[in-house]
Amino acid sequence: MAVATAAPITAMTGNVPIALGFGNGLGAPAGYLFATIVLTVFSVGYTAMAKHITAAGAFYGYISHGLGQVAGMVAGMLATMAYVVFEASIIGFFAYQASDTFKTMGGVEIHWLWFAFLGLALNAILTYFDINLTAKVLGLFLVTEIFMLGLTAVVTLFHGGGPDGLMASSINPINAFTTNGLAAGAVGLGLFMCFWSWVGFESTAMYGEESRDPKRIVPRATLVSVVGIGLFYTFVSWMVVAANGVKAPEIAAKEFAGIFFNPTQEMIGTWAVDLFKILILTGSFACSMAFHNCASRYLYALGRENLFPGTAKTIGATHPRHGSPHIAGFVQTGISVVIVLAFFFAGMDPYIHIYTLLAVLGTLAILIVQSMCSFSVIGYFHFRKKHPETKSFWRTLLAPLVGGLAMLYVVFLLFQNQEAAAGDASKTLFFKLIPYIVLAVAMIGGGFALYLKVRNPVKYEIIGRIVLEDTVERD
Numbered sequence: 001m002a003v004a005t006a007a008p009i010t011a012m013t014g015n016v017p018i019a020l021g022f023g024n025g026l027g028a029p030a031g032y033l034f035a036t037i038v039l040t041v042f043s044v045g046y047t048a049m050a051k052h053i054t055a056a057g058a059f060y061g062y063i064s065h066g067l068g069q070v071a072g073m074v075a076g077m078l079a080t081m082a083y084v085v086f087e088a089s090i091i092g093f094f095a096y097q098a099s100d101t102f103k104t105m106g107g108v109e110i111h112w113l114w115f116a117f118l119g120l121a122l123n124a125i126l127t128y129f130d131i132n133l134t135a136k137v138l139g140l141f142l143v144t145e146i147f148m149l150g151l152t153a154v155v156t157l158f159h160g161g162g163p164d165g166l167m168a169s170s171i172n173p174i175n176a177f178t179t180n181g182l183a184a185g186a187v188g189l190g191l192f193m194c195f196w197s198w199v200g201f202e203s204t205a206m207y208g209e210e211s212r213d214p215k216r217i218v219p220r221a222t223l224v225s226v227v228g229i230g231l232f233y234t235f236v237s238w239m240v241v242a243a244n245g246v247k248a249p250e251i252a253a254k255e256f257a258g259i260f261f262n263p264t265q266e267m268i269g270t271w272a273v274d275l276f277k278i279l280i281l282t283g284s285f286a287c288s289m290a291f292h293n294c295a296s297r298y299l300y301a302l303g304r305e306n307l308f309p310g311t312a313k314t315i316g317a318t319h320p321r322h323g324s325p326h327i328a329g330f331v332q333t334g335i336s337v338v339i340v341l342a343f344f345f346a347g348m349d350p351y352i353h354i355y356t357l358l359a360v361l362g363t364l365a366i367l368i369v370q371s372m373c374s375f376s377v378i379g380y381f382h383f384r385k386k387h388p389e390t391k392s393f394w395r396t397l398l399a400p401l402v403g404g405l406a407m408l409y410v411v412f413l414l415f416q417n418q419e420a421a422a423g424d425a426s427k428t429l430f431f432k433l434i435p436y437i438v439l440a441v442a443m444i445g446g447g448f449a450l451y452l453k454v455r456n457p458v459k460y461e462i463i464g465r466i467v468l469e470d471t472v473e474r475d
Contacts (some may be wrong), residue, residue, distance in 0.1 A: 005200025021253030024191020036230025064464025066376025092354025236240030374404030
């Protein structure tokens, strides 16, 4: 589920060209290696928390336990908003790709809005059932997209690279902080695109209550996801650079996904390019489904605490047979439909506007929450002195501190390069409002928590505190 949420084929074909063509140039693979190291350090503290707290709200629960209920509610609102808009964002990309694929490969013109509705409907239906069904569907798509990316990369490796060989200097960590091969690149943009490629890996903790042994499975799944995704991203981006040679940044700036398609056609064949395009389509759908699950579980986590009267029996309820937060899932579908229609009636493009703008909004929010989560680890083990048997200078103090500061640096990178990341969409009013939307959501969350602290202390005490502590084995 976590790897599917990170969406390898979408991350690679969407982000590598920008990092190569406008960011750190030939050093893009080194940027992915640097991001792998930073996120692994972040995960060390994150998994220490996961060993003791099992909650569908993940960040919401962790931060509430580590930094207090006010910070927890701020994080819960920001994370919920992020995952809610992520589904609509990826659906925009999926709808654009589907419309384009049917037109170019089948000669059939179908408006993107129909594909958006189809994707949202399938998400609602599939996630209504047990999480295992969703995992099987996503697993199938995930295996195929990793196969396609891996095929091109491995063939490039056995070919000894492209016109300039394997170009091993591309994975030298020093080159992550250069603009090698670019006349006017931006290191910050390149590094941000690398970190952006991981968004979703942290979703492992959300499924703890639905797994058989969360105290063991969640930490392991998180580290395997982070390290596995990181090494795979580094290898694939390195082979893409090698396949295109020193002109890779120039090609990426002009042809974007062409840096994948051109070598694939030359070394494997046209059939592989067609398959590549289809798998980008199925991969983006899988990503949207994974984010639908994330959003549903955050809505469920907030709802079951009944902070807003009546929500415990609606969005806070689970299906009696399947165990899924089915009502929260339908609410999430309704919100996504409204968002997509709002952009449609505003005359906006599904790729340039829906995908890009909502991705920047959600990424800003989730990076802030990740930073808070790192510091909550320190608060939980060292200030609140919980579980002294797990407390460690390296694991629960130094690693979270370094990870938290690194996450704040990535937030800074986003602010510094948000116009470049948003592209043509940066000219819209919505883009200018993004920082204020994030601030408003955070203030609503903090303000509501403070209101409960004064007016209803009993409800205030349970903010982010509903966890599944007795889970050992679940069928």
